[in-house]
Amino acid sequence: VLGVGLIGGSIGLAARRRLGARVVGHDPDGQALAKALELGAIDEAAEGVAEAVRAADYVFLAVPVGSTIALAREALAGASADCVLSDVGSTKRRIARELADPRFVPGHPLAGAETSGVQGAQEELFDDAVWYLTPSGQGQSTAVARLSGLIEQLGADPVPIEADAHDRLMASVSHLPHVLANLLVAQALRAAPAPGAVARPPMLVANPSFRDATRVAGANTSVWIDIYLSNADLLAEALDEAIRELSGVRDALDAEDAAALAAWNDAARAAREQLAGSGRGAAGEARRAPAVSSEDS
């Protein structure tokens, strides 16, 4: 495991406890590495990348997106011919394009927690999580099959997807929600009542919808700026689409156009139901969307 943060540490914990694997970790941050050893996320702390990967059957790179490609080259140079390598980055086009080695199968587990760093690592972090894989093509079927088997043993659900489709999807279901969470906290602070307009501090986070929508606001800057920039074109498209939609809602409000607002809200409910149904898996059976409160705040 190269990079022993929350994700790398959780891979180590799950691999050791569930597979009985021997896990070697490396991290440029010596304190994190020592902590990983102390917490049982790794069996052994390696001083360098080559030393860490030399005898490995599998290598996971769990570092920020912007550091992955250079590290992957170093790891591929040191790894055996039978080794399977993967990363956990949130965007996949660049890595799929730049790393042609059949041993490298780019990946992206949809997992996280309200903590960061190896001290938040959990054996159960990937249980039932989708773990996208974006193999770049030729000669990878054995590597994909082996990696998928390992991911299942870690508790997750490996899902192959094209790198382009993955990044387009993430722009809308991960990167845009993060941007909107940032927007919401900034706006709420500006909308806070002046002292005197409220008898005591305003409990701004009391609204359940606001609390949920802003859970990921202000996420780790260095990690997330990397992610945004590595998907800049598709995220910009998603933002343009969002701006168009918000302008439409604004015009409907100005015109007090109840019918337009109702049609827009009904379309959102239909989209939500369709999305919830789409997650059912191979059987294609529709899953009912959870009902939404008519009176939620």
Add this chain to the structure above:
Amino acid sequence: VLGVGLIGGSIGLAARRRLGARVVGHDPDGQALAKALELGAIDEAAEGVAEAVRAADYVFLAVPVGSTIALAREALAGASADCVLSDVGSTKRRIARELADPRFVPGHPLAGAETSGVQGAQEELFDDAVWYLTPSGQGQSTAVARLSGLIEQLGADPVPIEADAHDRLMASVSHLPHVLANLLVAQALRAAPAPGAVARPPMLVANPSFRDATRVAGANTSVWIDIYLSNADLLAEALDEAIRELSGVRDALDAEDAAALAAWNDAARAAREQLAGSGRGAAGEARRAPAVSSEDS
């Protein structure tokens, strides 16, 4: 209780079980009224508004925002001189302006659930919830004190606030999050991979940040269009502000301006920490914002 949906039903349950109150309910929907009786949310089903309020010490109107003012006038006409009346609507300026009766203290509990209708009513719905009160002014101190005491007995935390400040705040922390939730589900559906780009249905709701941010998407249309329109001016302002902010993020992405994106993300984290701290209550003691995962998806 006039209107025995999720909120009205929950008020009835809590009042009966926690205060030993006798609760009379009225609802134009006879089935909902019968269900409320069957579930123990009310002791008695009244045929009309006047009959329901005649002997009441307290009256709660729990109907959509657009129906509240007319119903309040009818209830005020039938209620005793000592009765205290309130509503539970999500916007407060209009009602504070149009109902001058000192017996009427507008209110707004921040509570909801993933269900709607009286069948989802819960005695515990208001536990520890903020319940805003926007008294319109003169001669209401006794009514406010009595209503606040009752709200505390229902489990909630009564918080007086000016109606203007309330509506401005809700535009940003409730109505805008609902608009953005609608936007996110619609965009995610459009961004879904074409069949063939993914080996099986794409589990679009698998991203935790997306799932949380869209919990309230497609909420009850008639209820929410009322809310949006009753706060149209302030929500339009909030949308304009959101459009400006998204345009700025878009420009920073186009320019690959990592420094601008980092400053914007850091500001969001600071805002989030300040918001979390502001909820501490009268002591003003800072509450640490929950840490945000650097690797959350």
